[in-house]
Amino acid sequence: MTARIGVVTFPGSLDDRDAARAVHLTGAAPISLWHADAELFGVDAVILPGGFSYGDYLRAGAIARFSAVMESVIKAAGDGLPVLGICNGFQVLCEAHLLPGALTRNQHLHFRNRDQALRVESTTTAWTGGFQQGQEILIPVKNGEGCYMADERTLDELEGEGRVVARYIRGNPNGSLHDIAAITNAAGNVVGIMPHPEHAVEVLTGPSIDGLGIFTSVLAHLGARV
Template identity: 80%
Template sequence: MRIGVVTFPGSLDDGDAARAVRLAGADAVRLWHGDPDLHNVDAVVLPGGFSYGDYLRCGAIARFAPAMESIIDAARGGLPVLGICNGFQILCEAHLLPGALTRNQHLHFRNRDQWLRVESADTAWTNTFQPGQEILIPVKNGEGCYVADQRTLDALEAEGRVVARYIRGNPNGSQRDIAAVTNEAGNVVGIMPHPEHAVEALTGPSLDGLGFFTSVLRALAGATAGASHAGGHQ
């Protein structure tokens, strides 16, 4: 499987995201923000960092990158896309996910290991977790406070689209302790903490992050099996 990792000017975690992809057993394909060609990737990771210097708003300029124009179309067609931190901000700016990431409520940049509860295993990026599973991965952001209007929040809860919640402390004031959400189809996931920094014993607080990358491989294997099965009936 070929998993694309996009580099924007100011991306910080693209190398770690590509490494996480490889540790999960896939090929990491480096994509450039200025190139609309997605090079036949099976899924895309939008990594953390400070795309375009976070000017205007985090993700507001990256959302218009040529690569993003292709990714937005492909995501609407079912391509699995994971946005991590700055990537989550880009997905909200692109309206692939509802809500917005605003300045941390306490106005400080927060960098620490953070416990989360996986609320939904029903997405392309979380299907190897158990619902209710508690995981430990790093969080590091200045603008990670997830906000949406009450109707949107209620709909996300009712539709099982809150993917992960902060537990044992909310690092940024996110409404309803939301750390990750998904779109209606479950192929697009945005997460504020960093699973790609928790994939190796040497550097991470746990190996819990790896599950996001193995999940997409399982989703893609299932999709391929489904497609060849359907093909067999034609």
């Protein structure tokens, strides 16, 4: 049976179609989910895409967290549904308290858009099982509020429990503490990543196809779960 991966569109989403295309390239079926609709339509996983949901009013992700669809996503994530938040989606996951910490203004106060090297630190999540621990990948980063911040206790927990999923290498584009680019919840089904794997899935348009592993990983996870 073909896996059905939901991609949420908020007002201000920019990368929902890119995420849907990445899902399509894996052979799965992308399912469009509207922010004002609480129904998840039986999807097997959910992606919260990048963009500027609700214009980043108040702060990035703060309003999207209260959308109807997020109430369903929060409940489903608690029941084990794989959820991936990319860039603005990562911000929404933190605002929804599905992930700890917060994404704040880049320390240098400039928007950064560049190809970024990462090191995969954890392969035990639903979204990274297809990588090798320590593998270096290259995917684009584009954000103005991508600086991951948390208190020392939270950082110690993330490090001690192996919940740092990916780290920036060869330069930190936003000043994130511990060079954190991606984290997961304790169960491993919810992952937030600041760089954009959906922009690294085709040779023609990406700096690599390294991002494709995020999307194929969740399919393997779903297959193993079945």
